[in-house]
Amino acid sequence: MPLSGKGHSLLARDESPFFQSLAELDTWSDTASLATHRVIPYLPRDQSPTAPPRGKLLVCHDFKGGYSEKPEETTYTFNFWPLCDSFIYFSHHRVTIPPSGWVSAAHRQGVKMLGTLIFEHPESEADCLRLLFGRLPASRTGPAVPVSVEMSPVSVSHHYARSLAYLAHQRGFDGYLLNFEWHLRADNGIGHSRALTAWVSLLQAELKAKVGPHADVIWYDSVIFNGQVRWQDRLNNYNLPFFLPSTGFFSNYTWSPVYPSYTAQFFRSLDPSLISTPPKAEPNKTLQDVYTGIDVWGRGSHGGGGFGSYRALEHIDPVSLGLSVALFGPGWTWETRQDGPGFSWSSWWEVERRLWIGPVVSNENVDVPPMVKRHEGELDCFHGPFRPFSDFFPTHMPPDPALFPFCTTFSPGVGFAWFVNGREVLAPTDAGWTDVDKQGALGDKLWPRPAVHWEDRESTESVPEAFSALCFDDAWLGGNSLRVTFDVTGSDAEDALFRCVWLPIQTLSITPHFRYTVHIVFKTQSGVEPPVDVDIGLSVKCHGSALDISTISTAEDLAGGWTRQTLTFTLSDKQKDTPVIAGLVVGFTTEDTLRKLQFSILLGQLAVYPAPPTPTPHLSLVSPQILWADFQREKGGNSGVLTWEMAAVFPPISLPVAAPTVDSPTPLWSLDNSNHAFPSCSYFNIYVGAALGGPNKATFIGTTGLDGRANRFYVDLALLPNVVKDLKEKRFYVQGVTDRGEVIEWERCVFVDAAPE
Secondary structure, eight states, X not given: OOBXXXXXXXGGSSSOSEESSHHHHHHHHHHOOSSOOOOXXXXXXXXXXXXXXXXXXXXXXXXXXXXXOOTTSOOOOOOOGGGOSEEEEEXXXXXXXXXXXXXXXXXXXXXXXXXXXXXXXXXXXXXXXXXXXXXXXXXXXXXXXXXXXXXXXXXXXXXXXXXXXXXXXXXXXXEXXXXXXXXXXXXXXXXXXXXXXXXXXXXXXXXXXXXXXTOEEEXXXXXXXXXXXXXXXXXXXXXXXXXXXXXXXXXXXXOXXXXXXXHHHHHHHSOXXXXXXXXXXXXXXXXXXXXXXXXXTOSSOTTOSGGXXXXXXXXXXXTTTOOEEEEEOTTHHHHTTTTSTTOOHHHHHHHHHHHHHOOSSTXXXXXXXXXXXXXXXXXOOOOXXXXXXXXXXXXXXXXXXXXXXXXXXXXXXXXXXXXXXXXXXXXXXSSOEEOGGGOXXXXXTSSSSOOOEESSOOOOSOOOEEEEEEEOSOOSEESOEEEEEEEXXXXXXXXXXXXXXXXXEEEEOOOTTOEXXXXXXXXXXXXXXXXXXEEEEEEEEOTTSOEXXXXXXXXXXXXXXXXXXXXXXXXXXXXXXXXXXXXXXXXEEOSOTTSOEEEEEEEEEEEEEEOOOOOOTXXXXXXXXXXXXXXXXXXXXXXXXXXXXXXXXXXXXXOOSSOOOTTXXXXXXXXXXXXXXXXXXXXXXXXXXXXXXXXXXXXXXXXXXXXXXXXXXXEEGGGSXXXXXXXXXXXXXXXXXXXXXXXXXXXXXXXXXXXXX
């Protein structure tokens, strides 16, 4: 994350990022805070009831066998949430907890985030039994009278189902992957397996109650009915008992090309009563709840993994066959290249983008690994040229901004500097920073290349080519902007003096008859020769439906050459499956139309949120304010914790000179009582300086997000910049950034003085 200084520790969090044993989970349960972490809640995307069923994408992110990302360097980040339905944060700890930043990044775009419960290697056997028996007592205990009826020695307790569900609720994630890769031996294996399937039902019920009806329990294909670890590579009778109490099944990766069709046939042969649920409960299971595994590393996967993974996807066929896909280990793009010559985040991004959404140039040849037969007698299998993952899955829109504001600065979750309102407050470093909490949508209409069209111009001439790229050198807010570069050919057409194109940026899910505000922050960059004048207007479009768009506001000039444009719109009627698209109408003119020209637009921010009510004399609209801040120094004097409180303030009110009659139906004031009346903050910028200098002379030291808590920042005094480290009295300033992209004015922010040691 953007922090001043080096050596910051993830251990500054007061909550464990994982548990190595169930005993550790018990210790946490005894002392856990009732306060949940500050994460964005999960909101489902709009699903069209008429859309044909098609397979979903689940991404299982095993990275370096665990997680070691540091806030003060760039590393792997996942940025293709619009293609994804669920994401598993996976590691080899007993219980893996998704960090709050990853949870928020997923939820921001309508994706479920799951943790992992794993049992592997001999040392896990005791915990695997403890999971079912529950917490063990410290006292001597036993049955009240001798047992006379023969029963299985394996009982099933609610204890860990409750604890794991509470953990998911407290940390804000949406369920678990269950990975049992050690033998179940108790009661000849059969009794152990049967008890485990019952426990899975308990876990699912607890998660639904504590997390919500959307919560998931995904079973990984490993243990079978008799307790042995025997990967089946498909759904069949041997692993069916574990699928039935789960919400999804994740098959192993070493399947034969005929196995996906076998899985589909087996599922369709099941008695409907097995996959149905009681009335008003969760939906019945469908073929889309079966996820066929692909290992991006290619370990036994058909097609060889990597850029050959599309071969496996063609057999799974999520569009026609309808099976879902579990993509394991996408960090392959990073881990296989990180030690190579000339490696950088930018060079990785080119590889990552090519794998997921295709090359920048549409006809570029992509090298794929040769087909290798994995065992003797395997039939030849022929596939065409490379296809990116985006060929197989639809691009989903983020949740409706009427429910949760959509705001992005086009951040991939990494950067090298930090900007606030167009001003660089943290100088760039070679190492950079990683903070997935700051990640936002990259503009689903801009990749792999923008889909530019002529605007109100009938012409047979080629539309200008446009290319999108992340820009870390300049930003409005955060660590980067997004550059769209236009290459325009010369023209001798009569109307070539002024040409105009439509640049779509982001698709949106919109509620009809609801007023939205959309604003965009941008700046233009022209090539040296020939000179070109660019005129830009914000717009929203919806094919086949009526949009009521207000007049674009007068362009607001901002610091650093940035411009903000704002409009309000309402969807008067909506055809099913017709998204609204936010974008720019870009007009350009040049004196010499015969020459090629080039210009760029930097996109700094795009936000869409419920429009405020129309102002009236009696309506009071609130503004966010930071009410107070506190600094508590830890023992030893080397660190401390900043905390603060948010509040809402009202504008002045003018009462009538004469008191109204007691029967007057007009209230003296009214409030906006909607769910969106009180803006919340996405994060906070923290500065420190001398008590007399004021906030504009203070030094930026970081943002919130490291510990996953709202309204708190851990300060390591030893890591403060030298310019402020030796100040005898330090004054900290807390500056909020709202979920609509507004940096709160200093007049509504606060300071707190750190008392000298």
